[in-house]
Amino acid sequence: MVITYEFTLEPDNNKVITYSYVTRDKCIVIYESRWYHGKKFALEFIVFLLGGIKMIEKVNEIKKEFEKTSSMITDMKTLNDIRIEYLGKQGKVTELSKLMKDVPNEDKKEFGMLVNDVRTIVTNTLDSKKEEIETKELNEKLSKEKIDITLPATSVKCGAPNILEKVVEDMESLFMSMGYDVIEGPEIEEDLYNFELLNLPKGHPARDSQDTFYLEGDKILLRSHTSPVQARVMLEGKGQKPIRMVCPGKTYRRDDDDATHSHQFMQIEGLLIDENVTLADLKGTFDVAAKHLFGEDCVTRFRPSYYPFTEPSVETDISCFSCKGKGCPICKNTGWITISGAGVVNPKVLQMCGYDPKKWHGFAFGFGLERVAMLKYGINDLRAFYLTDLRQNKPFDRKEDK
Numbered sequence: 001m002v003i004t005y006e007f008t009l010e011p012d013n014n015k016v017i018t019y020s021y022v023t024r025d026k027c028i029v030i031y032e033s034r035w036y037h038g039k040k041f042a043l044e045f046i047v048f049l050l051g052g053i054k055m056i057e058k059v060n061e062i063k064k065e066f067e068k069t070s071s072m073i074t075d076m077k078t079l080n081d082i083r084i085e086y087l088g089k090q091g092k093v094t095e096l097s098k099l100m101k102d103v104p105n106e107d108k109k110e111f112g113m114l115v116n117d118v119r120t121i122v123t124n125t126l127d128s129k130k131e132e133i134e135t136k137e138l139n140e141k142l143s144k145e146k147i148d149i150t151l152p153a154t155s156v157k158c159g160a161p162n163i164l165e166k167v168v169e170d171m172e173s174l175f176m177s178m179g180y181d182v183i184e185g186p187e188i189e190e191d192l193y194n195f196e197l198l199n200l201p202k203g204h205p206a207r208d209s210q211d212t213f214y215l216e217g218d219k220i221l222l223r224s225h226t227s228p229v230q231a232r233v234m235l236e237g238k239g240q241k242p243i244r245m246v247c248p249g250k251t252y253r254r255d256d257d258d259a260t261h262s263h264q265f266m267q268i269e270g271l272l273i274d275e276n277v278t279l280a281d282l283k284g285t286f287d288v289a290a291k292h293l294f295g296e297d298c299v300t301r302f303r304p305s306y307y308p309f310t311e312p313s314v315e316t317d318i319s320c321f322s323c324k325g326k327g328c329p330i331c332k333n334t335g336w337i338t339i340s341g342a343g344v345v346n347p348k349v350l351q352m353c354g355y356d357p358k359k360w361h362g363f364a365f366g367f368g369l370e371r372v373a374m375l376k377y378g379i380n381d382l383r384a385f386y387l388t389d390l391r392q393n394k395p396f397d398r399k400e401d402k
Contacts, residue, residue: 059114062092066122073129086122093119164266164385167373168248171268174292175246178285180270183245185229187252191219193228197235198309199348206308211254222252227309230271230364234353239360242274248369259381266369271345273355273362279312279344282363286342290318293376299325301336310343310364321375330375337375340367 066086073079086093096115100108172182200207202218210224229247237243248268255261272281283302290300299319307313317338320331327333342365347357370382379385 059096059111059118062086062096063118063121065092066118066125070125070129073126074133076130076133079126079129079133083126087119087126093122162385163373163377163379164369167369167376168266168268171289171293171367171369171372172246172248174289175270178288179244180272181245183229183233183247184249185223185226185232185247187223187250188215189221189223189228191221193231194221194223194225197231197349197352198227199346199352200308204308212252213254224253225251225366226267226269227364227366230269231349231353233271234273234350234355237273237354239354239356242272242360243362244272244274246270257383259383262370262382262386264386265382267366268369269364269366271362271364273345273350273360275359275361277344277361277363279314279363282314282342282344282365285363286316286340286365290316290339293372294318294321297324302342303338305341305343307341307343309346309349311346313341313343316340316342316365339372339375340365342366 069082073082085091088094093115096118100112100115176182194212195201195204195207195210200210212224213222215221226247226249229249230245233243233245246268247270249266250264251267252264255263257263270285272285279302283300286302287300290298298321301317302314303317305313305315315338317336319325320328320335320337322328322330323335325335327335331337342363345362345364350357350360350362370385373379373385374382
């Protein structure tokens with residue numbers, strides 16, 4: 001901003017000093033006063049003003065010097081040395097900032113802008129140089145390194161979700177799409193929920209087929225099916241609201257482990273209670289589930305059966321997916337495979353759980369998940385689901401056919 005300074009000095013005691021600076025726009029007189037302090041004051045004042053001009057010249061000089069120096073940067077060591085020389089605590093640009101206190105107030109703004117411009121130029125130039133050097137070094141390193149891509153990759157063994165978990169998630173997704181809630185319950189259960197509220201009082205012969213493990217007398221046991229969850233949900237409903245739910249989980253029975261039996265297995269049971277529900281609604285629900293699991297060409301049928309908690313009760317069959325109904329070892333030459341039990345909820349069960357059987361009706365069904373998985377994936381031994389041998393589990397690690 002400052003271009004020239006003009007000074008007028010008078011030789012007598014009543015001297016007058018007039019100083020001004022010329023801007024790009026016009027000449028402005030800044031100050032005029034009597035000189036009372038002698039010639040020494042005037043000379044120091046002149047040197048001070050001239051010092052401002054020298055500071056600006058110094059900024060420009062550092063700028064030109066850096067432009068010349070930066071052109072010689074070829075490696076990181078030189079770059080870091082120059083960064084310290086200009087931007088370090090004792091660097092040339094840093095020292096310029098310290099001179100701000102000596103600059104007249106009217107020149108501080110211009111001087112500060114010049115110093116900031118120089119700092120920006122130095123910083124950006126060094127950053128750009130650093131990027132160029134790093135890119136150059138990386139390219140040189142890559143050109144020297146060679147990888148033989150013809151060698152076989154290292155084989156990394158990875159597991160897969162247990163097939164039972166996969167079947168559970170598949171069936172949960174299906175029933176949720178039909179408006180069912182997924183509800184879980186305790187595996188350690190009371191005799192009340194596991195048997196009595198399901199129309200299986202003490203001494204009932206049907207208890208023999210569901211003999212389980214008792215933990216505390218005859219009151220606390222490991223549940224023999226997931227039906228106790230249905231009883232709990234009905235009691236919570238207090239006979240006032242419809243229910244649509246499925247309950248997957250582990251169950252336990254006293255059984256010898258072999259290819260088709262286990263003391264521990266998984267079930268997924270369903271319950272629907274509402275007004276005007278019939279066996280036809282159950283048939284439609286089962287038909288949708290069977291086609292989802294085993295294909296659209298799957299044919300379903302009901303056969304009369306008996307369960308204490310449903311009346312009427314049915315066995316649910318599907319046409320053999322292997323022989324298409326012609327007869328084979330899988331279907332025992334009948335053309336049909338039983339995959340679940342179901343029926344209309346017994347009015348006694350509704351009444352014991354708080355629902356008026358004259359107003360409310362419902363149906364229930366239950367799938368053995370291991371049986372579904374064995375049929376769906378061609379598994380011959382139920383024990384394979386619980387082994388930790390990866391060789392046994394490898395057949396599970398496959399993708400579904402689209």
